[in-house]
Amino acid sequence: MIIDLPDREATVNLGEKLGQTLASGSVILLKGDLGAGKTTLVQGIGLGLGIQEPIASPTFTLVNEYNEGRLPLYHLDLYRLQGQDIEALYLENYWQGIEVDLGIVAIEWSERLTFLPENYLEITLLDRGEQGRRALLNFVGGDEKNSDPTGIAIST
């Protein structure tokens, strides 16, 4: 599914819809170059979940947790990591809800992952210069008949 995002607000709005509709245990794998809009999209997800605290890039903290919304949000950025460092984070605990409450997991620089969850929403953000950004959404795994469990395609 392709969604054009002419400006920053459009990116936030797409995230907001995801935050309102995604089920507990959803994993969003974000892809795209530096400055493509990954953190902006997660800020929208935070809004949709009803998180008041401002969402900042977890580039240095690796993971930021927010527990005040409809569901917990775990926001990760793997930019500075690779291979074994990533395996040592035991990210599967987040999407399986082991030792943490099940919530929404959003991972920037998910290209770095060496293992993937069974079901996930892959979002690739492309910079289109003056035309803003383009988002490519791909729901991987799960029920094939339901390629858009959030209804995003209908509502945008």
Ligand SMILES: Nc1ncnc2c1ncn2[C@@H]1O[C@H](COP(=O)(O)OP(=O)(O)OP(=O)(O)O)[C@@H](O)[C@H]1O
């Ligand atoms: N649809 C859009 N059109 C134009 N600019 C946008 C759009 N969406 C986000 N931006 C802008 O792009 C810039 C970079 O956004 P952001 O920090 O979210 O990128 P990122 O992918 O997280 O980058 P990084 O790889 O460094 O983490 C911000 O200034 C943001 O306002």
Ligand SMILES: [Mg+2]
């Ligand atoms: Mg970012």
